[in-house]
Amino acid sequence: MSDRLKSPHLGMVLCLCALLSFVVQDALTKLLIVNYNATQLVMIRYWVFAAFATVFAANRVGVSASLRSKRPGLQIFRSLLLVFEIAIFAIGLRYLGLANMHAVFIMFPLIVTAMAPYLLRERVGSRRWISVIIGFIGAFIIIRPGSSMFQSAALIPLFGAFIFALYIVLTRLVSHTDQPATSLIYLGWVGAVAVTPFGLSNWVSPTFEAWYLLLGLSTLGVIGHMLLILALGHAPASTLQPLNYLMVVWAVLIGFIFFDDLPSVYTVAGALIVVACGLYTMFRERKQAIQRE
Template identity: 50%
Template sequence: MTKMQLKGDQERIAKPFAMPSAVIASQATRPQFGIILCLLSMLIFASQDGVTKVLVKDLPVAQLVMVRYWVFVIFALGYAAYQGSIKESLHSRHPWLQIMRALIGVGEIALFGIGLRYLGLAEMHALYAVFPLMTLGLAGAFLGEFIGLRRWIAAAIGFSGTLIILRPGAGVFELAALIPLLSALGFAVFNVLTRKISQNDTFATNMFYMAGFGAIAVTIVGLPGWVTPTPMQGILMGVLSLTGVIAQLFLIQALKYATAATLQPFNYTLLVFATLIGLIIFGELPDTWTVIGAALVIIGGIYAIKSKT
């Protein structure tokens, strides 16, 4: 959750509440401190995915997302009250787009959780990391944003990396690999909608709709299938929910001290942290092709963000 409307290609690579995470820093005077906070937030996000991977073995994904959104609602209400008025946060120039965005956001998070049942952390994040390039294409098509030659080259590089990871026709392709790609597409659509509505609606309004309608939707699905967690699972669910807020607050603070352009390359450390957690905790060793493909996806993403033409 952040305080700025999305501009350009300053999205994050992260998985807390699928909220926009570019913040206009009025005084980005301590970039080193901002980078440290950004790295901490990425480490927490990666750790969250590790916890989720453990929990989805025995608990419904909808239940995990539901609990996280309940905490999210509390945070959104607190933020709206802090900004002045909860009632004012209800006023939107784009209420139907807000609702659509909230539903896409919660669905995208659920898809990512389902993917963790079948794929390793490194594979999930390597494929999901293509979402900034998807956002780039969608923003050009639906928002009329200019996409120059260099950004198309960046998109081609990232797409090549995705194909290397998937290796269609090589006998190693899994249908489960489409899950993180669908999740990435959902997050790309989410970001494009955010850009659109943020031209008129405040961050408090964006967050209020995202939390409220997301919580309603996932509760309708998740509550009927509730599985009583063990004490340890209950603790992990609590950790999962609270650390999401903490990581987002770290990211907000990071973007106060450093610009989004400065921090963007460090957002890709999420893939590095996720790979290390997958290796140390789950014994998942990504193969050479996954590493090469992920490197190309990251290069394409950074090149797209840095390119102006």
């Protein structure tokens, strides 16, 4: 796309629409997880996503070319991590509201920062370490361990955030050697192959109404990824990255519309702390990157 046809504002709108698609997808998962096993839901999602990844790769560089990875072991491992994280998140939605899940899960950028010195050989200064620690305090305000309101399921989104953070770190590593089409097709194919045996063994025949929800669940995932790809064609990732925190806002809105669920004061306070720390860490990373240039 030529520079004159690019529009950062359009990119931001597309990104926000993508995030909304993913949150509505989570809402449909929450509706379905009551009667269906998480692996069955994830399997159906991955069948559709694998088809999308194949079409995307075929149009970009060709399927055979996209399968040629310089780090296939790492590609397979990161793909397995993502399918595991999606299943964990689905299980969490059985017990927790959308707002609570996303308010804790949004810790993942701070966890990436904490992993960076050890896995990416990146230097993390004292200010960012303090920001990570304060972010964890915010997460524990939401989870409230030790209080009468604490439930062990509240730890699920934090565990999912750790898994997703590791996936992000590995994605950064493979991005140095492999093209995006390669990473995408590995995600689709490895995930589908890995989850299918579990999904079939836990299969429960969906009702007529459930098939509509499953169709929406799978379609929204593809729509979300397509919107993100289009968004990145209009605006750089550095511009779109802060918008990820608005998923919490979407989660509150969709949680209220679908489930009449509003977050507690603790969830709001903790989420504000986590988001503030995440944005500050992002600002420090960008500032240091500019100084290095």
